[in-house]
Amino acid sequence: WKWTWQSGQAFTPILGYYVEKLPGDPGSTFSTIPGARNSGRYPVYDRLDIGVVRHGKFFGRDMDIFFQIINSYNKKNIFIYIYKLGSTNNGKDDDGxxxxxxxxxxxxxxxxxxxxxxxxxxEGRIQEDPLSLFPIIPSIGFTIYF
Known part of the structure; x- marks a missing residue:
């Protein structure tokens, strides 16, 4: 088994936004206002990987057969925050x-x-949605040594 624990990684949060409309330009530019560099921290990252290995022979060659479960307790570790901007007049529930x-x-x-x-x-404010990776991942495999 292998247990991984680490403090949250630093990131630069988004504090706000503005829409820039220049004279004579039919479009507008949406720009974000970042916070201080690396002033935010993701939550603590941890996961438990477990596995078993069976050693043996295959046609006279050394062989391992393994079964493992990565992130065995299915912890939703945050990989990145996705920033979204809802609308106050689109007829939807943008903030969930x-x-x-x-x-x-x-x-x-x-x-x-x-x-x-x-x-x-x-709903007209920037919303921070966490995106997590690596759900529980079972795997099975083998290695033959030459």
Whole structure:
């Protein structure tokens, strides 16, 4: 078995944004405002990998057969934050706080315009969504030595 634990990696957070519209330019540029370099920290990273190896012979050659489980307790370690900007008038729940059993006034199982937590004021702010990698990964294999 192998247990890995490490402090969270440093990253540069996004503090805000602005939209730049230049005279004569039909489009606009969306720009972010970064915080101080490496001023943020991801949460602690940890995982437990377990495995077994069986040594033997295959046509007179040394051979190993192995079975392993990477991230055996399926810890959702954050790899990166994805920054998203919602809208306060698109008829969607951009920040994910709409709950069907509490807020589904229309009874159709989806957020609709006019329901609680749809197109609310905080959806116009930048939201930090964590992206994690490496769910539980079982593997089996063999090695033949020549």
């Amino acid at each position: 706080d709409w709950i069907e059993k509490d807020h589904d006034a229309n009874g159709n199982g989806q957020p609709d315009v006019g329901e609680i937590n749809v197109d609310e004021e905080d």
